[in-house]
Amino acid sequence: MSLFESPFFQDAYSQLESAGTKMNMDPNVLERLKYPKRALQVSVPVRLDDGTVKVFEGYRVQHNMTLGPGKGGIRFHPHVSLSETAALAMLMTFKCALVGLPLGGAKGGIKVDPNDLSRAELQAMTRRYTTEIAMIIGPDKDVPAPDIGTDGQTMAWLMDTYSQLNGYAVPGVVTGKPIAIGGSLGRAESTGKGVVFCINFAYEKLNKKITNSTTVAIHGFGKVGVPAAEDLDAQGAKIVAISDVSGAIYNPKGLNIKECVSWVKERKLLRELPGVEHITNEQLLELDVDILIPAAIDGVVTKENAHKVKAKIIAEGANGPLTHEAVDIITDRGGLIIPDILCNAGGVIVSYFEWVQGMQMFFWDLETVNTKLHDIMKLSFEKVWVCKEKYKVNMKQAAFIASLDRLQGAMRLRGMWPG
Numbered sequence: 001m002s003l004f005e006s007p008f009f010q011d012a013y014s015q016l017e018s019a020g021t022k023m024n025m026d027p028n029v030l031e032r033l034k035y036p037k038r039a040l041q042v043s044v045p046v047r048l049d050d051g052t053v054k055v056f057e058g059y060r061v062q063h064n065m066t067l068g069p070g071k072g073g074i075r076f077h078p079h080v081s082l083s084e085t086a087a088l089a090m091l092m093t094f095k096c097a098l099v100g101l102p103l104g105g106a107k108g109g110i111k112v113d114p115n116d117l118s119r120a121e122l123q124a125m126t127r128r129y130t131t132e133i134a135m136i137i138g139p140d141k142d143v144p145a146p147d148i149g150t151d152g153q154t155m156a157w158l159m160d161t162y163s164q165l166n167g168y169a170v171p172g173v174v175t176g177k178p179i180a181i182g183g184s185l186g187r188a189e190s191t192g193k194g195v196v197f198c199i200n201f202a203y204e205k206l207n208k209k210i211t212n213s214t215t216v217a218i219h220g221f222g223k224v225g226v227p228a229a230e231d232l233d234a235q236g237a238k239i240v241a242i243s244d245v246s247g248a249i250y251n252p253k254g255l256n257i258k259e260c261v262s263w264v265k266e267r268k269l270l271r272e273l274p275g276v277e278h279i280t281n282e283q284l285l286e287l288d289v290d291i292l293i294p295a296a297i298d299g300v301v302t303k304e305n306a307h308k309v310k311a312k313i314i315a316e317g318a319n320g321p322l323t324h325e326a327v328d329i330i331t332d333r334g335g336l337i338i339p340d341i342l343c344n345a346g347g348v349i350v351s352y353f354e355w356v357q358g359m360q361m362f363f364w365d366l367e368t369v370n371t372k373l374h375d376i377m378k379l380s381f382e383k384v385w386v387c388k389e390k391y392k393v394n395m396k397q398a399a400f401i402a403s404l405d406r407l408q409g410a411m412r413l414r415g416m417w418p419g
């Protein structure tokens with residue numbers, strides 16, 4: 001598949017074009033942002049437990065590094081492709097620029113279902129992938145982090161492999177590390193926490209309060225969905241539906257979130273949870289709720305099902321869960337969308353804190369992390385809201401415009417080499 005072929009890349013590209021046109025962007029800057037700066041494809045041979053060798057496709061794409069080192073996760077998923085990785089790298093550029101980080105946008109991944117591999121195979125694959133991309137990553141070059149299918153353990157193997165190649169510990173090469181090897185307090189729950197901050201800011205703007213009649217549906221009860229559910233539950237909201245790959249569960253009176261969290265922490269599927277009504281993931285997306293959080297994967301709300309989505313507020317916890325046609329359909333009927341590059345930026349913001357703490361060798365307490373996270377999210381939300389009013393556009397376009405404005409300023413100042 002070529003760089004531009006995937007629907008996801010096309011979607012990111014058309015959002016870039018439409019925001020660029022709305023804000024009357026310098027066409028030369030817009031032209032440069034349509035292409036990733038660098039894309040590396042690697043083969044990752046792994047000796048499986050049965051002695052045979054299997055080769056996996058891996059990628060690392062750096063979209064733009066005007067503002068600083070590349071930043072973005074590594075995804076282990078069967079749908080990973082060069083084009084999807086490029087789209088995600090592009091979104092990282094806009095996300096980091098929007099929330100004011102001194103970082104560019106990158107993304108990596110391996111086309112694999114990590115559930116098919118043993119721990120030893122996963123470790124071997126991660127280490128070989130790291131070796132293959134080592135030439136373009138590093139604390140000053142490009143700093144990976146977890147994404148779908150990867151976690152703190154993956155980052156620990158990546159950091160160790162990179163450190164072995166260098167002969168000394170290089171914690172700054174990745175973020176999302178376990179605390180014991182230089183991770184930041186609060187990183188694990190930061191994306192979900194940021195999603196809930198954004199929901200709270202939106203409620204303030206709408207002069208509404210979260211009460212025990214505020215209904216919430218969460219598509220994807222994982223790294224983002226779980227902490228978001230816990231925070232909303234603590235605020236008294238009624239979480240009526242959650243889902244995982246096996247299906248969704250529903251209780252109009254509100255689910256017992258603590259029970260659900262311990263169920264999934266034991267690696268059990270929601271399909272097997274007794275005493276609740278079981279529905280499909282599609283039905284969950286269409287529930288008549290106050291808040292819908294799509295926190296699983298891209299492209300779950302498209303022009304096919306957008307007219308059936310009834311939620312008043314949609315907080316994009318995942319990257320690209322709504323296509324741009326879906327965004328238009330939902331905003332036209334008055335729905336408020338909190339766009340991914342704002343809504344799920346809590347993860348990369350605390351990744352940035354981890355990188356800074358690592359470089360200073362001075363670690364902050366949880367309260368400092370969460371207060372700083374809150375303040376950056378608040379400032380960024382305000383910036384997007386102001387753009388929405390100024391340009392009379394939806395939140396998605398407003399977020400792109402606010403981000404492109406910062407990027408354009410920096411790219412023009414740095415100029416092009418050779419000019």
Ligand code: GLU
Pocket residue numbers: 071072073074143144145146147148175319344345347348349351
């Ligand atoms: N994978 C996350 C994202 O899409 C986090 C990236 C990071 O922390 O660098 O934002």
